[in-house]
Amino acid sequence: MPRIVGIDLGTTNSLVAYMEGGFPKVIPDAEGHVLLPSVVGFTADGILVGDAAKRQLVRNPTRTIYSVKRLMGKGYDDVKEELRYFPFHVVPSDEVVKIRVADREVTPPEVSALILRSLKERAEAHLGEVVTKAVITVPAYFNDSQRQATKDAGRIAGLEVLRIVNEPTAASLAYGLHRLKGGTVAVYDLGGGTFDISILRVKDGIFEVLATNGNTHLGGDDFDRALVDWLLADIETRHGADLRADLEALQELRLGAEAAKCRLSFEERTVLTIPFAQHGFTYRREISRAELETLIEPLVQQTLGPCRLALADAGLSAAQIDEVVLVGGSTRVPLARRRVQELFGKLPHSQLNPDEVVAVGAAVQADILAGGITNMLLLDVTPLSLGIETLGGGMSVLIPRNTTIPTSAKELFTTSVDGQTVVDMHVLQGERELVKNNRSLARFELSGIDPMPAGMPRIEVTFLIDANGILQVNAKELRTGKAASIEVKPSYGLTDAEVERMIEESFIHAEEDVASRLLIEARNEADTVIRATERALGQGSGLIGQEETAQITGALAALKAVRDGSDRDAIREATERLNQSTLHLAEILMDSALKEALTSKRVTEALGKPER
Amino acid sequence: MTRSSRDLCWNCQSEVGGEYFCPQCVKVQPASVWSDYFDVFGLPRKLGLDLEDLQRRFYDWSRKFHPDLFQRATPEEQAISLENSALVNTAYRTLRDPIARVEYLIGLEEGAVKGIPPKAPLDLLEEMLEVQEALEAAKASALDAETRKRLMDERARLAERRRAEEERLLDVGREWDALVDGSRAASRDRDDLRRPLLDRMKGILAARAYLTTVINDLSDALGEDSQTHASHRRH
Known part of the structure; x- marks a missing residue:
């Protein structure tokens, strides 16, 4: 049997893993990043x-597009x-997000x-x-549309x-390999x-x-x-x-805030420094963990x-x-962590890398499907109640939430008018009594009724x-035993024909994409160095001699000349030359920044600059 | 679910004789020989049930039928595994819940009944009028501390009453089980004896359903998320 990989398609990061000889491995890219x-x-x-x-992101x-997972299986209004x-x-539209x-x-x-294809290639x-x-993971609370959208992406x-496996359950499988004693387990999964x-x-x-x-x-x-x-107001x-x-400034600020948040998980305070050259100032702000916690407390409470x-x-x-993961x-x-520990009254497990554990679990599930692991079996549930619209806009529940899957329910339908040959059904998911408060999944049209x-x-x-948590609908007329034909109109999804077209288009573009991707990466690298050099020259031109300045501007011009061409090697060489020519300038700038910091500020602040 | 004999394997046409995997070709067989959810787990139609034993039987079937184990099988086998798993899951879900178990048994014994309509216990009618009044008052104006306390007290009283009804249901269940155990000896009388028991169970379920509705109304009036009260499925 061909190998089955496990993929964690995350909001912020994605990973791919596989099982080898009973051990899960997360696959790194050429540079070693997982x-x-x-x-x-x-x-x-x-495409990059x-x-x-x-x-x-900041330049373009x-x-x-980032955090696209938040848009999967959604309508514009959502x-x-x-x-x-x-x-x-x-x-803006009244159907699926575009x-x-x-x-x-x-x-x-x-x-x-595109993200999945990149992982596939890796x-x-x-x-x-x-x-x-x-095997691809999704949040356990994903509804049918979101799961279907994920499956479509794979195709x-x-x-x-x-x-399609639920992320927290995948994580439990990863922990289950060695670390769980058994009993009742709560998996608390807070992602991007x-x-x-x-x-x-x-x-x-x-x-x-359960x-x-x-x-x-x-x-x-x-x-x-x-x-x-909070920073914008400040x-x-x-x-x-x-x-x-200012979209570019907002992205700089978002990336800076994200990095500061991450540092505050390990430090009590940190300094955020972002130069907003276009606006003529550099923003510098010290943030304490307590300040961050005040801001996010309502969000943590929501969990x-x-x-x-x-x-x-x-x-x-x-x-x-018994155990919390x-x-x-x-x-x-x-x-x-504190709030989870308070709620369950015990120290949670966190031995496995929280970024990798879901992908590892997906690989474990892949191995179960491949017949490798035979002593583990996952029985998952459907997270939301499934029902149909009744007269008067109510929802009648056919399958309650937290029912073990696979599961089925049967319902009898009939006609209300003489000679009627078509019956419509509206299928919903959610916990509320009224249709309008629940999620519309699809409208089904049963036709061919005598x-x-x-x-x-x-x-x-x-x-x-x-077992994927995805709905399948079948219908038959009981008198004749004839299968009724069903046409599905997904409320917030792609039709089969649309997915087919996308598959075709992606194959057509696949080859040219690989070649152009390498070229684009080289150009991007060039842009990054050009940008950094221009900034450095602006800040430190007075600190170096005329000859050195001329050398740098020469290399800069040389790179700009080849940047838009299609010779990838030429771009890379010119980039490297420019990079080399600025090493000395970069050193001088670093020294002067340190000196300035030492005289006016504390060292921790100067060193606390984000690496970006 | 229909009782249909399954003598021959769908795949190789050899005798399967009630096995779930063909003795010849080892293909999974449709679980259509099961006549009801009790039969799925090889249990008599009794209301007293050892939940750990039920869970063990459920896990055993899951290890045989779950679609994960048929990933490399033919589409026919995958379809059978899916249907068998769905059936086992529904049977387990129904039997592990004491209330759903009783409702299911009544349906089996009396032919399909869809839900038992809620009915107020006669001795509570007067109290119910007061509750309705309090609910109306709560709807008309903002909840003051006094009304709030009144609604909460009422809810606690009704929840207590519901527990008492559930206790009574267990008692009737034990009578039912005794009848099932003794039925081989006196099968003639069985029909006469079981009907009143089923009627009593229906009466209790109707009262319980009514109490649940009112308790939920009270919770809504108190401004609590109704989702938190939809949790009475498991006991």
């Missing part, structure tokens, strides 16, 4: 994914509230497919074989998605954009999920946003500048409600939980939620 930033850049020359895309904010946080342009990049529109599954390069099968990327809590019973190799809850719009991104909003007060409309609901649904009290980069935040008096046809519709 995290692929979930960022995709569209440039005039082609990962670090290369992230590097051009409208064409660089996301319009948070669009102000995104520099890229989401097209992002405008230059002259084309892309859907979130297509953007995710795995192929590492394993030396073609990879076509994968567009040329991957057969054998299983989503939060999940899952309660499991682990016994004799069976990982039975209940899950969460919020697919709550994560580290929101911590960053809270901090950015900048306005102190420098009189409103940066809210506790779902924890209590999941416990209630599992029929357990917090004290009855922390997953997701945002669980590094000390405040989150004309009969009203109420005579008896159409049995089977709603089956498979």
